[in-house]
Amino acid sequence: MGRYIIRRLLLLIPVLFFISVITFALAHAVPGGPFDREKPLPPEVIANLEKYYGLDQPVWKQYVDYVTDIAFRFDFGPSYRSRGRSVNDIFADHLPVSAQLGLAAIVIALVIGLPLGILSALKQNTLWDYLGMGLAIFGVSVPAIVLGPILILIFALALHWFPVAGWGTPAKMVMPAFALGLRESAIIARLTRASMLQVIREDYIRTARAKGLSERVVMVRHALKNAFIPVATILGPMFAALLTGTFIVEQIFAIPGMGKYFITSITNRDYPVVMGTILLYAVFLVLANLAVDLTYAFLDPRIRYT
Amino acid sequence: MSKRFTLVLVVLMVLAAVLSACKPAEKLVTTINLNFATEPPTMDPGLSTDTTSVDCVNMLFMGLSRLDIETVETKPYLATEWSVSADGLVWTFKMRKDVFWWRWDPATQKAEKKRPVVAGDIVYAVRRVANPETASDYAYVDYIIKGVQAVNTGESTDLESVGVRAVDDYTVEFTLTQPAGYFAAIAGMWTNNPVPREPIEQFGDKWTEPGNIWTCGPTYLDVWEHENKVVMKKNPNWFDAKNVFIETYNWAIVNDDATAMAMYENGELDVTPPPLSDMDRIKADPTLSKELYIGPGTCTYYYGFNTSKPPLDNVKVRQALSHGIDRQKLIDTVLKGGQKVATTFACPGVFGTPAEDPNWKGIEFDPAKGKALLAEAGYPDGKGLAEITLMFNTSAGHQRIAEFIQQSWKENLGLDIKLANQEWAVYLKTVNTDAPQIYRMGWCLDYPDENNWVLENFHTTKSLNNPKWSGANAVEFDRLTEEAALSNDPAKRKELYFKAEQLLTVTDAVIAPIYYYTSVVMTKPYVERTYSKAGHQEFWYWKVQAH
Numbered sequence: 001m002g003r004y005i006i007r008r009l010l011l012l013i014p015v016l017f018f019i020s021v022i023t024f025a026l027a028h029a030v031p032g033g034p035f036d037r038e039k040p041l042p043p044e045v046i047a048n049l050e051k052y053y054g055l056d057q058p059v060w061k062q063y064v065d066y067v068t069d070i071a072f073r074f075d076f077g078p079s080y081r082s083r084g085r086s087v088n089d090i091f092a093d094h095l096p097v098s099a100q101l102g103l104a105a106i107v108i109a110l111v112i113g114l115p116l117g118i119l120s121a122l123k124q125n126t127l128w129d130y131l132g133m134g135l136a137i138f139g140v141s142v143p144a145i146v147l148g149p150i151l152i153l154i155f156a157l158a159l160h161w162f163p164v165a166g167w168g169t170p171a172k173m174v175m176p177a178f179a180l181g182l183r184e185s186a187i188i189a190r191l192t193r194a195s196m197l198q199v200i201r202e203d204y205i206r207t208a209r210a211k212g213l214s215e216r217v218v219m220v221r222h223a224l225k226n227a228f229i230p231v232a233t234i235l236g237p238m239f240a241a242l243l244t245g246t247f248i249v250e251q252i253f254a255i256p257g258m259g260k261y262f263i264t265s266i267t268n269r270d271y272p273v274v275m276g277t278i279l280l281y282a283v284f285l286v287l288a289n290l291a292v293d294l295t296y297a298f299l300d301p302r303i304r305y306t
Numbered sequence: 307m308s309k310r311f312t313l314v315l316v317v318l319m320v321l322a323a324v325l326s327a328c329k330p331a332e333k334l335v336t337t338i339n340l341n342f343a344t345e346p347p348t349m350d351p352g353l354s355t356d357t358t359s360v361d362c363v364n365m366l367f368m369g370l371s372r373l374d375i376e377t378v379e380t381k382p383y384l385a386t387e388w389s390v391s392a393d394g395l396v397w398t399f400k401m402r403k404d405v406f407w408w409r410w411d412p413a414t415q416k417a418e419k420k421r422p423v424v425a426g427d428i429v430y431a432v433r434r435v436a437n438p439e440t441a442s443d444y445a446y447v448d449y450i451i452k453g454v455q456a457v458n459t460g461e462s463t464d465l466e467s468v469g470v471r472a473v474d475d476y477t478v479e480f481t482l483t484q485p486a487g488y489f490a491a492i493a494g495m496w497t498n499n500p501v502p503r504e505p506i507e508q509f510g511d512k513w514t515e516p517g518n519i520w521t522c523g524p525t526y527l528d529v530w531e532h533e534n535k536v537v538m539k540k541n542p543n544w545f546d547a548k549n550v551f552i553e554t555y556n557w558a559i560v561n562d563d564a565t566a567m568a569m570y571e572n573g574e575l576d577v578t579p580p581p582l583s584d585m586d587r588i589k590a591d592p593t594l595s596k597e598l599y600i601g602p603g604t605c606t607y608y609y610g611f612n613t614s615k616p617p618l619d620n621v622k623v624r625q626a627l628s629h630g631i632d633r634q635k636l637i638d639t640v641l642k643g644g645q646k647v648a649t650t651f652a653c654p655g656v657f658g659t660p661a662e663d664p665n666w667k668g669i670e671f672d673p674a675k676g677k678a679l680l681a682e683a684g685y686p687d688g689k690g691l692a693e694i695t696l697m698f699n700t701s702a703g704h705q706r707i708a709e710f711i712q713q714s715w716k717e718n719l720g721l722d723i724k725l726a727n728q729e730w731a732v733y734l735k736t737v738n739t740d741a742p743q744i745y746r747m748g749w750c751l752d753y754p755d756e757n758n759w760v761l762e763n764f765h766t767t768k769s770l771n772n773p774k775w776s777g778a779n780a781v782e783f784d785r786l787t788e789e790a791a792l793s794n795d796p797a798k799r800k801e802l803y804f805k806a807e808q809l810l811t812v813t814d815a816v817i818a819p820i821y822y823y824t825s826v827v828m829t830k831p832y833v834e835r836t837y838s839k840a841g842h843q844e845f846w847y848w849k850v851q852a853h
Binding site for chain 2: 048
């Protein structure tokens with residue numbers, strides 16, 4: 001297992017290298033530069049800015065410098081938009097915010113999604129099933145861009161339970177976490193239901209029942225554990241996406257997270273931030289998938305890593 | 307009798323005077339909740355370019371002059387007075403002696419007095435902006451100061467050669483490359499605000515973080531949680547602190563205008579610009595409509611014509627297009643923010659603009675005239691006209707405007723215009739290198755003088771000249787704007803700019819001005835505030851009544 005983890009982590013290096021080359025090339029290939037303004041700057045001023053940020057160097061050298069700075073100094077470079085702030089500062093300030101919100105959303109997604117899926121599977125074709133899946137379809141169909149304002153309208157403007165937006169107190173986290181988590185809970189609920197329905201018809205479940213095990217033990221120890229495998233598979237990318245921030249929810253609830261940097265850095269041609277956010281996402285994705293792969297071994301005894 | 311009567315009368319009068327002076331004290335709240343719609347990219351005066359950064363700089367620093375928010379005139383601020391040499395090249399500013407640098411410690415909530423703000427701080431600021439290593443966007447604004455351009459472009463490395471010097475601690479002198487009647491405004495621009503050498507050398511780019519920064523303006527910087535909030539505290543030692551009533555300025559950083567509006571309605575913000583989509587609701591609401599203010603802005607929205615691309619190389623076609631835009635209907639049905647129909651490039655309030663001159667007659671909506679011009683150009687009802695593309699940067703707002711104008715040209719001139727859009731950075735590249743036949747653009751004042759508008763945008767060699775304007779009228783336009791820039795005679799300058807605007811918007815119709823922006827804002831009734839015509843607010847003079 002240890003060797004497997006090390007091997008997977010080492011594989012991260014070529015993956016990140018490949019992603020960095022592609023991203024760097026694409027970012028620089030897109031027309032428009034970081035210093036194009038509505039009030040165009042004189043060429044002399046642009047030349048000063050390019051020199052300041054090292055953009056006067058050949059592109060290959062810019063890439064080599066960039067990678068060297070990351071590898072030896074863990075320095076992801078400056079932000080062209082906010083003078084005095086580096087990409088490292090952006091990670092340090094905003095990643096914890098997105099991660100907290102993402103974790104809260106995942107907890108909500110699991111707490112609502114799993115029981116709903118299990119209940120719907122166990123009470124298939126009953127009112128509970130229809131109700132559960134109705135809720136799930138609502139969750140999948142209503143995007144955060146609609147759900148967010150609805151939550152604000154009801155819980156902030158009408159009931160005054162929570163502040164409209166902002167960050168820094170637990171009350172400010174509730175609505176954005178729900179706006180993020182509800183959709184994911186719907187996905188988990190549907191997947192859990194489908195998976196459970198498949199698993200509870202398997203032979204080994206019949207065998208477990210024939211052995212005289214209680215229904216609770218059959219469901220929790222045998223059925224649910226196996227039914228969780230597909231859910232665990234989607235949890236990997238879900239974790240990576242939620243923990244690195246989501247643009248729309250952060251925008252609606254004025255959350256100082258990472259999400260907006262994925263979008264605004266591209267608009268601003270803020271190359272180091274574009275590179276930084278994409279590499280960050282890649283690292284999270286690879287690590288989350290590794291974690292998922294490792295949980296397979298616990299969920300399914302047939303899976304062994306060497 | 308008469309003595310006693312007189313005595314009683316006098317006592318009564320004195321009593322009345324005393325009582326009238328004893329009005330119940332105004333009950334004020336010392337906190338205000340405001341919103342920056344975006345994270346300030348910087349709070350460094352020498353690096354600021356956007357309105358949010360400039361708002362921060364104005365709260366924290368002082369310029370030599372300031373623009374009066376009512377009259378948009380240049381008034382003394384850190385300078386008490388200034389004088390100009392006979393040749394118009396040397397400007398001398400006498401500075402206040404009661405302004406100091408303060409370092410606010412957010413941990414102890416105490417301010418530490420550092421030292422007086424002196425002429426050397428201005429000299430340091432101007433040289434720092436000129437220094438190419440600073441890479442200041444707005445360094446070019448100072449190119450009018452002797453030696454700045456040479457230093458900034460690397461021709462010279464001698465910062466001492468920059469035409470600014472401290473005559474004594476409280477007198478600073480600028481030497482210009484050419485006379486410029488508007489220089490007092492340039493000297494007071496945020497770019498040239500005094501900055502303290504000590505924290506800049508100690509902390510580098512991080513000198514503007516709370517705890518590091520030294521400030522000399524109406525407030526201290528207490529908190530700057532990036533992308534989340536900024537808190538500023540009143541500087542009770544500021545020279546005009548007696549007129550500052552708010553102690554704490556809480557700035558949220560909310561990009562989404564619908565969210566900001568919800569926060570306003572929930573009492574979390576005291577002031578916010580309303581979203582366009584809510585304008586009808588706000589105007590119909592008896593409470594919200596009273597809190598809505600629509601006032602003049604400092605920007606112009608326009609369509610530029612690339613005069614080198616057929617059929618826009620024909621002046622009559624350009625004039626016809628300009629006549630074919632129903633600007634008022636656009637404002638009433640699409641924009642709904644009380645914008646004003648634009649007939650000039652520079653908006654009202656800018657020195658030299660003929661926008662409010664009774665003798666000015668720009669191109670107005672006149673479909674019949676537009677059609678006639680098209681026929682004269684050889685395209686009756688648009689027949690035979692080559693395909694025309696109108697391009698704008700991708701945005702729902704610009705799209706709605708473009709679609710309206712497309713329809714306006716269809717109905718009024720019988721023209722079918724193609725629309726195209728590009729992502730912002732790509733669009734800027736396109737417009738600045740090879741502008742489309744018709745392109746959308748806007749301009750906001752940096753300083754309230756026509757020089758900042760006509761010369762900096764359309765001079766055929768001193769600007770990018772995106773419309774690729776050429777010919778005799780373009781040469782004449784260059785001459786007029788250059789002469790106006792050099793002149794110290796306000797009346798003559800006005801006359802020259804009148805003619806320049808005439809050539810730009812009417813005679814050659816190089817652009818079609820569409821509307822002057824307005825400042826649209828919601829303010830809670832308990833906030834006593836001013837509304838600025840100068841493009842920046844003086845938040846520190848606002849009051850918040852108990853509510």
